[in-house]
Amino acid sequence: MKKRKSLLFMLLFASFLVLAACGNGGSEGDGGADGEGPVTLTLYNEDGEEKSFDDPVAQKITEETGVILDIQYPVGGSDESVPLMIASGDYPDLIFAKGDIGMLIDAGGVIQLDDLIEERGENLQAMYGDQLDRLRNSINDPAIYQVGTFGVQDVPLTTSGTFQLQLEVLRELGYPEISTLAEFEEAIETYYEMYPEINGEPTIPLTLQGSDWRWLITVGDRATAAAGHPGNGQWFIDSDTGETTYKFLLPEYREYFEWLNGLNAKGLLDPESFTHTQDTYISKISSGRVLGLADEDWNIGDARNALIQADMEERTYAPLPVTLSENEQHQALKDYGFAGGWGIAISSTTEHTDLAFDFLDWMASEEAQILLNWGLEGEHYEIVDGERVLHEEVRVGLNTDANYGRDTGVGYYVYPFPQWGTGAVDSNGQSITVNTREQVIEDHLEPEQEALDAYGMDLWIDWFPQTEELSISEHGRAANFSIPSGSNIQIILQRADDITEQRITQAILADPADFDTLWEAMLDELDAAGVEQLNEEMTQLTQDVLELWGGDVQ
Template sequence: MSKRLSKFSLAVLILLGLVVLAACSDGKTSDNAEKEGEGSSDEPLTLTFFNADGGEEKTFDDPVAKKITEKTGIKLEMDYPVGGNDEAIPLMIASGEYPDLIFAKGDIGKLIEAGGVIKLDDLIEEKGDNLKAMYGDQINRLRNSIEDPSIYTVGTYGVENAYWETSGTFQIQLDVLRELGYPEIRTLEDFEAALTEYYEKYPEIDGQKTLPLSLLGSDWRWLITVGNPAGFAAGLQDDGQWAVNDETGETSYKFLLPEFKEYFKWLNGMNAKGLLDPESFTQTYDTYISKLSSGRVLSVADQNWNFGDADKALVADGKEWRTYAPLPVTLGEEYKSQALKDYGFAGGWGIAISSTSEHQEEAFEFLDWMASEEAQILTNWGIEGENYDIVDGKRVMQEDDRERMNNDPDYAKETGVGYYVYPFPQWGNGAVDSEGQPITPNSEEQIVANYNSAEKEALKEYEMTNWIEWFPSTEELGRSNHGTVSNYTIPPGSDVQIIQQKADDLTEQKITQAILGDPADFDKAWEDMIAELEAMNIQKANEEMTQMTKDKMELWETNE
């Protein structure tokens, strides 16, 4: 990582030298060059950008990227953590070498503490018209904390959100629904019964062993396919590793709740009955996606973005009935799925400008332009005439692009359409432009239109047009007062950060062992885990996180 950043720094120094030489040769200064795509040089200014959520090498030369450079005079040199390495930010801090732009996710607190990023308040006030218009009365959600209410980051999540689809819920193959006569599946008991009945009828699919439920608990995805579904089944919103009383701010480590024991005891039973993929805690991501793509996995508990490639592969292979339908499954009828919960603008994470960047103003102007209406249309829709057309005054995706967007996992990477939405500033899928048109192609109408033929047939049988009709509505659930704890910046080195890390390591290990163990040993295994959590002073972490949640609600003025 240090070598990569050193290369970045060298490139910037060389570029600066060329600019200075050019200015000396013609007696002109280079001030304001390249701003908004105008300047004395034909060469764009390169800004280095580290994206902690990226995982692939990519150059900034797709059609949308080129258009961004044309409009701003900026070109990005993008870098990502190698192999998902979570030590990238600490290595930057240790070396003192930073790229111009940094998306650090939850490590932003470490950068703030190290002085590695700058405060953006004055820049926003002086030249952040697009950002101010985007965030409006939710701009306080960008602020760091009660003690330090400065703004260090912008971007990551949409400001105006609409909830036309779910993600992270239990999902079941459409063919299971069809074969069983389109049953109503609301509880874990219903879910297990459907999987059992289908599995008994079809122990093999296309010559391979049928897998009723497969998880991916061998790496960081344990959190999203093992830990989080337990909370969703208990009717909790997504607060990462925490459970929050949204009225009082009281926060506790979620695995302490009795509902979590109930869920994992159910999963232990699924394993004992042979309904859980035996490789759920050892398989690699590629193996998991390969299994799903084969069509032999009947159900998952996963985020759509994590298995989307498998879904596209199934459609491309003509296996629409092997794709999945989201389910509002909970522990029992008394619990309510929070899948369509409105968190408001999440704040917290975002893109920061490094304190060592020699192009801080240009970097800020670039981020502000990315918040403009022009940029939002470009990054979401692509280029007029190439990716979309204006029909009767409205933007309409070209059919080839619409097809590739739905079925080609390389579409965004190759065209740039949709690629530069996250983690940059974004209006959100509920926003409209100055002419009242949706700012993204992902309107509810388009989502419904994009359903494959099997989905449409299954929905018709259930007398629905959209899967969300199964779920409690966004209006019914209301907006979260505290946002989501999963986006809070926990102070590095704090008691809560240290205790949570120990607790996370413990629960991942112990819960995995309990799931795979003998059902007769489950209660004892769970009791031992709770005792270890209490011994590491998990209650102190609860108290600190409760105060942090209450402070966040005060900062956002949602505690009244």
């Protein structure tokens, strides 16, 4: 007994020695401090992940700018990082805070960049051009606090978030034209009757993923797409007047959900659409028995990979320009302009203000953009006949290895830094990003190419109303507006969203005879929740943004 006790105390004592040693190891070096060698800047990246700044691209960045980034991020998705930063006053040098930037501005945690941009921000000036006003904070405080994040000139080569059908369904039905909900419904219904089972399991004509936050992308936003409205989060904005409406109040949305309700009544909608987990949803799609989808492409990437691996390429999906009727224009290719809203800010406590700014400015240069997108010449790409060509293993790596970008740095540092965008070209007229029209065509799967040939198209985007036909958004995307925390808009919006997600779900699953009653009841609930006030305040916010971005201020 005695022996054991003394052992215990020795163990305890030894541990305290160790911890004392640990305590001393406390602050790690700040890199070469003054003048000599590169300087370590800390960057808080709300979308970051574990990554050391030592890949080939990062080394090149350090060589050019003298900056080593120490990337911090909210581990485990903690929301508390920015408030703790503010409460404690411990700011990193650079901060990418997404929607929380407003709190940092109020707290004086970040500095105004206007003068710096004017004095020494040649690259940033050149990159933003006349869109510079879109970086401004608000009508009452029209200073610039952050740069970057979204591409300035984005031209899409692929779509996301459309209705989709299996390539096999299109083939079986003889590649019909499908651009309305009725045609979409007819296609899945016909195929479902022909093949009630696929691979020995029951066919699922259409499934959604409405059991968690993804309700917003597979239920709510698909109504927006069907209505032919641009993606503005929960809002519909009249582009002439700036009048902003909580979108589920509009009749187009009612029409869309009534259609889903009918689909459900006919047994064409997966009855588990609102209860299964994401993993189950993905496994259903991966089994090849789901005919139609309404989802963002990035949400079903796992299923696509699994289908390809299981030799079921013909069960992957084609994007369709489906809207309520012939009268709407699908907005998949809409140009929102530079989106603003989010960006990287410089903290008010950094000792390296100029260096940090010069770093951000350099990231916007042509040299940097080529490096960030293509990697190093000779290592990741060659110049053949005056054009950049990615090494084959790099292209394969980027396409197949999830960790490739993180390991090599190729393409890794584009977001959330200042970026030219997918449509930008360098001084030689070459694409600044690695994705070109030719490349997208080359990457098509075999059955995909077959379908495109049958429809006489090069790319799926050829099917959609082209960017030029759609007006450019003067206010970017409303989803990126910075809404003050704890404001009326935020609270009422949360209430309204809670109501719509529940009531719309219940209405979709109800007997069609009850749909109207349920819908009216929901409108009453929204009314009681203060949706009118919400619309008014949001309209004001949109008009402020329009005014701010119009460049009339100051």
